[in-house]
Amino acid sequence: MAELGQKVVIRLDQISKSFGPVRAVDTISLEVFDGEILTLLGPSGCGKTTLMRLIAGFEQPTAGRVLIGGQDVTLAPPERRPVNLVFQRYALFPHLDVFDNIAFGLRLRKIGKDEIRDRVNQMLRIVQLPDFSNRWTHQLSGGQAQRVALARALVNKPAVLLLDEPLAALDLKIRQQMLVELKRIHAETGTTFIFVTHDQDEAMILSDRIVLMHQGHVVQIDAPERMYTRPTSLFCAQFLGDTNLLPARVVAVGGAVARCDIGFGVTEVPADGLAMGDQVTLSVRPETIVLSPDDGAAGGGVLRGEVADLAFIGNRVVYWITLGNERMLRCQEPRTVAGLRFHSGTPVCVSWPKEANVVLRE
Amino acid sequence: MGAIGGGVMLLRLYVWAYLAFLMGPVALIVLFSFHSSQALNFPFAGFSLRWYVELVTNGQVLEAVKNSAIVALGSAVTTGILGSMAALAFPRLSPRAKALLSWTTFAPIALPGLFVGISLLALFALAKVQLSLATVTIAHVVITLPFFVVAARSRVELFDLTLEEAARDLGATPLQTFRLVTLPIIAPTLIGATIMSFALSFDEFVVTSFVIGTESTLPMLIWSMMRRTVTPLINAVSTLALALSVLLLALAGLFFWIQQRRSRQARLSEVGGG
Numbered sequence: 203m204a205e206l207g208q209k210v211v212i213r214l215d216q217i218s219k220s221f222g223p224v225r226a227v228d229t230i231s232l233e234v235f236d237g238e239i240l241t242l243l244g245p246s247g248c249g250k251t252t253l254m255r256l257i258a259g260f261e262q263p264t265a266g267r268v269l270i271g272g273q274d275v276t277l278a279p280p281e282r283r284p285v286n287l288v289f290q291r292y293a294l295f296p297h298l299d300v301f302d303n304i305a306f307g308l309r310l311r312k313i314g315k316d317e318i319r320d321r322v323n324q325m326l327r328i329v330q331l332p333d334f335s336n337r338w339t340h341q342l343s344g345g346q347a348q349r350v351a352l353a354r355a356l357v358n359k360p361a362v363l364l365l366d367e368p369l370a371a372l373d374l375k376i377r378q379q380m381l382v383e384l385k386r387i388h389a390e391t392g393t394t395f396i397f398v399t400h401d402q403d404e405a406m407i408l409s410d411r412i413v414l415m416h417q418g419h420v421v422q423i424d425a426p427e428r429m430y431t432r433p434t435s436l437f438c439a440q441f442l443g444d445t446n447l448l449p450a451r452v453v454a455v456g457g458a459v460a461r462c463d464i465g466f467g468v469t470e471v472p473a474d475g476l477a478m479g480d481q482v483t484l485s486v487r488p489e490t491i492v493l494s495p496d497d498g499a500a501g502g503g504v505l506r507g508e509v510a511d512l513a514f515i516g517n518r519v520v521y522w523i524t525l526g527n528e529r530m531l532r533c534q535e536p537r538t539v540a541g542l543r544f545h546s547g548t549p550v551c552v553s554w555p556k557e558a559n560v561v562l563r564e
Numbered sequence: 565m566g567a568i569g570g571g572v573m574l575l576r577l578y579v580w581a582y583l584a585f586l587m588g589p590v591a592l593i594v595l596f597s598f599h600s601s602q603a604l605n606f607p608f609a610g611f612s613l614r615w616y617v618e619l620v621t622n623g624q625v626l627e628a629v630k631n632s633a634i635v636a637l638g639s640a641v642t643t644g645i646l647g648s649m650a651a652l653a654f655p656r657l658s659p660r661a662k663a664l665l666s667w668t669t670f671a672p673i674a675l676p677g678l679f680v681g682i683s684l685l686a687l688f689a690l691a692k693v694q695l696s697l698a699t700v701t702i703a704h705v706v707i708t709l710p711f712f713v714v715a716a717r718s719r720v721e722l723f724d725l726t727l728e729e730a731a732r733d734l735g736a737t738p739l740q741t742f743r744l745v746t747l748p749i750i751a752p753t754l755i756g757a758t759i760m761s762f763a764l765s766f767d768e769f770v771v772t773s774f775v776i777g778t779e780s781t782l783p784m785l786i787w788s789m790m791r792r793t794v795t796p797l798i799n800a801v802s803t804l805a806l807a808l809s810v811l812l813l814a815l816a817g818l819f820f821w822i823q824q825r826r827s828r829q830a831r832l833s834e835v836g837g838g
Contacts, residue, residue: 260729280732293730297748306744307734358734 209236211361211394212257217266219252226252228418229266234362239388239395241405244415245441253415254364254398259283271361286355287364291371292347294339300326300350301335307358325353328390330383345376352387362394369404381407402442406430414438431487436562439485446488446531447562452480462559466525467505470556483562488534490558493521496549505552507531509544519543523552590806597799615800625801628785635697635781636765639704644758646705647712651720651754652746673710680706681774688775695777703775704768708761715760719753763812767805 212234219227227249234240242250255261256268259280267276275283286307294303304322313321326332329349334342342350348368355363365384369377381404388395399405405412406426414421414429414437422429422438433439439447450462450469460473464484471484496506507523510530519542523531531552535543544550600612619625650669654662672680684703693699723746731741769783776784782805786798 258733260732280729281735281737285733287730287733289726289730291724291726293724293726295727295730295745295749297745306731306736310735310740354734 210234211236211271212396213269214253214257215267215269217253217256217263217268219249219256219261220264225418227256227263230418230420232413232420232423234394234396237392237394238410239385239397239408241397241399241409241412242415243399243402243405243409243412244421246400247417248415249418250398250400250415251366254287254366254396257283257362257396258285258287258364284361285364286358286360287366288348288351288355288368290367292339292344292351294342294347294350294354296339298339299335300331300337300339300342303339303350304354304357306354311358321357322353325357328356328387329353343376344372345380348372348380349383352384356387356391356393360393362396365395365397367399368397369399369401377404384408406442414441416441431560433485433560433562436483436485439560439562444488444532444534446486446491448484448486448529450482450484452476452478452482454478466529469559471559471561474561476561480563485560485562486531486554486558488520488532491531491533491552491554493523493533493535493544494551494553495544496551507550507552509546509548509550511546512542512544514542521550523550525552593799594803594806596796597803599796599799602796615796618797619800619804622797624780624785625782625797628780628782629804631697631779632766632782635701635704636762638701639708639765640758640762642701642705643708643712643761644754647709647716647757647761648754650709650713651716652750654717655721655723655725669713670710672706673714677707677770681771684771685774695775697777697779699775699777700772700781703771704765707768707771708764711764712757712761715757716750716753720750723750759812759815763809766808 210233212232214230214232217227217230218225230249230253242253244250252261256263257270259275259278259282263276267274269275270284295306298306301322304325305318308318308321322335323332326334329352331346331349331353334346334350339347339350348371351368368384369380372380384395384397385408395408397405397408409426411423412426412429413423416437422434424432429438430442433442436447439445448464450464452460453463453468454461455473455476455478458473459470460476461468461470462482462484469484476482505525507525509521510524511522513520514537516537518534518536521533521535521544523533525531533552595608597615598611598613599609600614601609650665654665657665680703684699684706688695688699727745727749728741731745732738736744767783768781769787772781772784773787780788782801786801789795789798
């Protein structure tokens with residue numbers, strides 16, 4: 203998977219962590235490349251936080267090794283690892299002001315006064331809080347506190363910055379601002395980010411690569427767009443965005459194309475190792491489905507249905523279409539200037555390009 | 565409206581009666597400590613400092629005050645160190661160990677001082693330890709430690725352990741983490757609880773009466789003076805003991821006030837700095 207010429211900063215080698223009978227992390231191997239934003243994404247309890255704590259040194263693995271910059275740090279305590287962590291609830295020191303919070307790590311490393319002052323001030327500029335040196339932490343808003351936490355970690359020039367759901371405690375508006383800020387700060391510092399979140403939107407906006415986790419395992423590692431358009435598992439297809447899952451049976455294989463019976467019609471998918479009679483699941487994203495008015499003109503082989511319900515969500519409209527056999531399809535289209543195209547009870551024709559079919563073989 | 569006004573009036577009356585019941589005896593002692601005559605009843609003959617003069621020239625009283633101060637200081641410092649360690653352990657314990665330790669720590673509070681005194685006396689006799697101010701100090705540690713832990717624990721358990729993780733993450737060893745983060749944050753709590761232990765020890769009587777040697781502490785002296793005659797000197801001594809307690813409370817309050825002022829100033833600078 204490693205692309206040529208990309209330097210690996212963190213290598214997890216067959217790493218496992220059990221808490222009593224619970225396997226929080228189960229035999230995960232992973233490489234983190236220099237300068238990338240890698241997201242650990244998954245529902246709560248999937249092991250993403252444990253994995254991050256294993257990298258930070260707050261947990262020690264039951265099996266496997268952690269290598270940072272080529273060095274085996276599996277047994278090293280947190281203070282001897284070249285990584286820094288941004289905590290979900292900031293964890294700023296309440297007895298220190300903003301300057302002393304940021305200088306904390308530098309002072310421990312016995313760095314000279316002048317250099318500390320310069321580096322702290324430079325960090326304050328990067329996180330856009332230039333005049334905040336002497337503030338107390340409890341006077342900061344959530345967004346400001348998280349920026350200080352970022353500065354406190356980044357000032358140490360870590361090989362990798364770990365971010366543990368850093369936006370979860372913030373309001374929606376601030377969260378969106380901070381996402382943009384994080385991208386800018388990443389570009390400005392060039393630091394490798396490992397970002398832990400359960401929020402797929404955050405993961406897709408921010409990441410170069412997403413590591414999707416489920417029950418202690420890695421389900422899929424891919425760039426956001428590829429993961430969204432080409433999920434390799436039912437879990438991935440359902441976790442990332444909305445989708446229609448259609449049980450299908452391969453009824454014909456000819457050359458590069460296989461034909462699948464989806465109960466209310468037949469559709470084509472890439473043959474790709476499929477054989478006659480195979481039972482698969484097709485994932486069809488709602489936004490790939492095209493609705494058109496059913497004026498009776500269309501001939502046979504066209505899927506016909508009726509609008510059962512609809513939801514207007516500002517910039518988009520979601521329609522639920524019932525097909526002849528009681529199956530419900532979820533379709534989504536952008537809001538048009540002309541207004542809603544269909545209403546409940548409207549007969550419609552349903553179609554989607556065959557490229558939109560994603561075959562899941564579970 | 566009239567009915568409600570009457571109700572409020574009654575409530576006010578109740579509050580004043582309540583305060584009078586609590587503070588009345590104290591006020592009387594303070595008042596009569598300044599009485600110019602020997603009498604401990606009204607009519608009040610006039611103000612005088614004669615009992616205080618008698619007090620500071622009374623070697624017995626001064627000796628007892630000194631002894632009480634030594635014992636209270638010794639037991640408060642010992643309790644402060646042992647109790648801080650116990651309080652700090654609580655958030656890190658498993659739920660079962662925590663339940664067991666809370667029970668064993670807090671049980672002595674419910675135990676009558678009589679039992680504590682007798683058992684300590686038996687212990688000292690068994691170990692052939694000469695009764696002295698040292699045994700009193702040890703006994704006071706036994707008494708004040710549970711109170712210290714109760715007072716300190718609630719605040720220490722609010723301490724956010726991720727702050728320690730943050731310090732470790734930034735390069736601090738466990739010892740540096742304690743010195744630079746944990747201790748500074750919980751220090752006001754521990755100092756306040758230590759002052760409270762000092763106050764508890766300073767006027768302890770029941771257990772002290774079992775384990776004291778030939779020297780006398782202030783409460784012991786007052787008690788022995790009372791047995792002979794009721795002299796207004798006792799009022800003066802009590803008033804001074806009261807003043808000391810108030811002073812200690814004010815001192816404890818000062819720690820919190822300093823913290824509050826620090827944050828208020830910072831708030832002002834925020835408004836100014838915009």
